[in-house]
Amino acid sequence: MSVIYNRVALIGLGLIAGSMAHAMRRAGLATEITGYARSPETRQVAVEIGLVDRVCATAAEAVTDADLIVLAVPVGAMGQVAEEIADHLKPGAVVTDVGSVKRAVIEAVAPHMPEGVHFIPAHPLAGTEHSGPRSGFAELFDNRWCLLVPVEGSDEAEVARLAGFWQALGSNVDVMDADHHDLVLAVTSHAPHLIAYTMVGVADDLRRVTDSEVIKYSAAGFRDFTRIAASDPTMWRDVFLTNKQATLEILGRFTEELFALQRAIRLGDGDHLHAYFTRTRAIRRGIIEAGQDTDAPDFGRAVARRKAAETG
Amino acid sequence: MSVIYNRVALIGLGLIAGSMAHAMRRAGLATEITGYARSPETRQVAVEIGLVDRVCATAAEAVTDADLIVLAVPVGAMGQVAEEIADHLKPGAVVTDVGSVKRAVIEAVAPHMPEGVHFIPAHPLAGTEHSGPRSGFAELFDNRWCLLVPVEGSDEAEVARLAGFWQALGSNVDVMDADHHDLVLAVTSHAPHLIAYTMVGVADDLRRVTDSEVIKYSAAGFRDFTRIAASDPTMWRDVFLTNKQATLEILGRFTEELFALQRAIRLGDGDHLHAYFTRTRAIRRGIIEAGQDTDAPDFGRAVARRKAAETG
DSSP states (O other): OOOSSSEEEEESOSHHHHHHHHHHHHHTOOSEEEEEOSSHHHHHHHHHTTOSSEEOSSHHHHHTTOSEEEEOSOGGGHHHHHHHHGGGOOTTOEEEEOOSOSHHHHHHHGGGOOTTOEEOOEEEOOOOSOOSTTSOOTTTTTTOEEEEOOOTTOOHHHHHHHHHHHHHTTOEEEEOOHHHHHHHHIIIIIHHHHHHHHHHHHHHHOSSSOHHHHHHTGGGTHHHHHHHTTSOHHHHHHHHHHSHHHHHHHHHHHHHHHHHHHHHHHHTOHHHHHHHHHHHHHHHHHHHHTTSSOOSGGGGHHHHHHHHHHHO | OOOSSSEEEEESOSHHHHHHHHHHHHHTOOSEEEEEOSSHHHHHHHHHTTOSSEEOSSHHHHHTTOSEEEEOSOGGGHHHHHHHHGGGOOTTOEEEEOOSOSHHHHHHHGGGOOTTOEEOOEEEOOOOSOOSTTSOOTTTTTTOEEEEOOOTTOOHHHHHHHHHHHHHTTOEEEEOOHHHHHHHHIIIIIHHHHHHHHHHHHHHHOSSSOHHHHHHTGGGTHHHHHHHTTSOHHHHHHHHHHSHHHHHHHHHHHHHHHHHHHHHHHHTOHHHHHHHHHHHHHHHHHHHHTTSSOOSGGGGHHHHHHHHHHHO
């Protein structure tokens, strides 16, 4: 591997930026990584664990002389950060982001970008339910997809360079337009997250089923929902507020389908239910064949327990 | 460990019965394990892999002289199996089941039980998305909960003996009444499964987002739903048809809550969303503290990848 961007500035030092720092070092992709986070506590932790080469007190300082600037803050904060750094960007620098919504980020960031700076939005489809500067790890992007969403007039050579950077971080790269991105993600991510948050909230509300029972007996399926519903609240608030239309559209389809299945339950239509549940099995097989999840039972939890039993 | 029931008959040879066979052998709990499955193919596989000591051609033959009989078939098949074995049960034998719904199983099975036979319904809260005679493993029940649901007149000493058996298989044991069981499971299992099936079905339906995109980009959250939605269709059809009332009640609450969150999105009420998402995080922490799931990011998928990277 070799250096792709000499100096890289990470604005925001959470799970994604932290994992990028680890993965850049693993592959030797930059000569200096600077970082900035709004919270003094986050900056302090980043210094302690040596997350980046230099932690800066302002975003402006972090981006000065940087060749690649990565906006890794919640989608709702992108516009303000873009405004803060605009006057400090080097001509020819590349500004990218890692936001989960693309149309809203483009509208918030693009107006602030000075002439001669390349703005190329991006979205790595990777994450865990953990957040903060200690949560990152170098393998987060390995074999995951990163979607590049070039804007009107994006320089092709710079898009290719950014694609090479993400590949060097371990990702596969696809290029997509913003509206299609926002619809696809509404299906594969935003609607599932809202549904998981809802189900966990309902369980929490039910007073006839005590908290302790919901927790003790969670292994029957519910615990998978709680993982998703433990994701960062600020990030997800912003996702829903900025990908409103596509998310509401998919949730509308979801509710329609849920009502049809509820009706089949009420009417005792077992054939309808069986056919539906058989069809959904095929999608799981597709995901495993595409290398996007493990075929180990229970996400490998069972294997982990077996290994623990063998060695213990 | 020592023998708790001399002869154990497993009726149905899928994930749960298979795992019980492995766990019984691990702990030396029986002197002979017999097995029966309706499908000749399943019986053939069970013989090939030596899943039990003796595979029988009929349920009646399998239960003859058995001290413990475990009904491990889909809930909708319990009544018929109970009828088939009734005349072949030894006086003093214990009949139990592993069905995910308890009121319906009691209504289907209890009328067939002869005088002098102890019927003690049970439900081990454990499973994976895999099914069939090859899917079982000895550790499935370790540190999971098994709920015993004694019926009117259940012998206390026999309930305690069955509890000891499940503990020897690795489980924790709680006792609960049937209606409360069915409500708790509607929350922690049945509603989450129907919701996951629905979301995966919606994704499959959307023609603007091709199958390939849904699969490629599933790591953004969707893939967790597909695991649940890959569970056995026959088993789940029967669960919904037999726990109709509680499941529909929880789904009603879910829909109400989902509409409230959709409304918050539409109105741009970020505070409502943020407060909701913060509250659901606490439940995840409770589950991890209760030892019912791993705190490893992404269910340990990330750790598995890191270890693969270290050794590869």
